[in-house]
Amino acid sequence: xxxxxxxxxxxxxxxxxxxxHEGMGTxxxxxxxxxxxxxxxxxxxxxxxxHVEKKEHENGEKTITVKFNHVMNHEHHxxxxxxxxxDKKYTxxxxxxxxxxxxxxxxxHCNEGxxxxxxxxKDGAWTTKTEI
Numbered sequence: 001x002x003x004x005x006x007x008x009x010x011x012x013x014x015x016x017x018x019x020x021h022e023g024m025g026t027x028x029x030x031x032x033x034x035x036x037x038x039x040x041x042x043x044x045x046x047x048x049x050x051h052v053e054k055k056e057h058e059n060g061e062k063t064i065t066v067k068f069n070h071v072m073n074h075e076h077h078x079x080x081x082x083x084x085x086x087d088k089k090y091t092x093x094x095x096x097x098x099x100x101x102x103x104x105x106x107x108x109h110c111n112e113g114x115x116x117x118x119x120x121x122k123d124g125a126w127t128t129k130t131e132i
Contacts, residue, residue: 002027004088007037007125016119039117039125047071048126050081050116054108061107064132066116068102078102079119086112108132 002008006019010029017027017034027034042049047070055063070078077098083106084091094104108114116128 005084005091007039007119008034009037010034037119037125039127040123042126042128046126048118048120048123048128050118050128050130052116052128052130052132054132062109064106064108066104066106068118070102070120072096072099072102074098076122077120079121082117083108083114084117085114090114 001024002019002022004019004022008017008019008027009015010032011034012030012032015029015034016037017029040048047068049068051067051069053065053067055065057063064083066081066083068078068081072078078096080093080095081102081104082091082093083104090109092104092106096102102118113131115130117125119125
């Protein structure tokens, strides 16, 4: 059974699918089962670790800035950054160009906290947990 927000990748054509609605059965692409992408937990010394800053505004809004110290070129780059609330009700995703600075800014409306997930074209999925 699939789980909400899991990533699945085709080993033949590299299609990547994110689950929006849980279901039974298997995902198939190129006549083969797609494989669940394992999410690695990033540590501070890792290029896949999210550096997160929170700014509270006078109107009560919270702005979150997420940055990475990751190389960005054709051979090795972050494809997307995603903030996911702990309850998985809210997500914010930014797709990146291969030469773009690896960062994302968003307004945070989740009180339960969130974690950051990225997908690197060479190293797969990585998460950083945060308590902001």
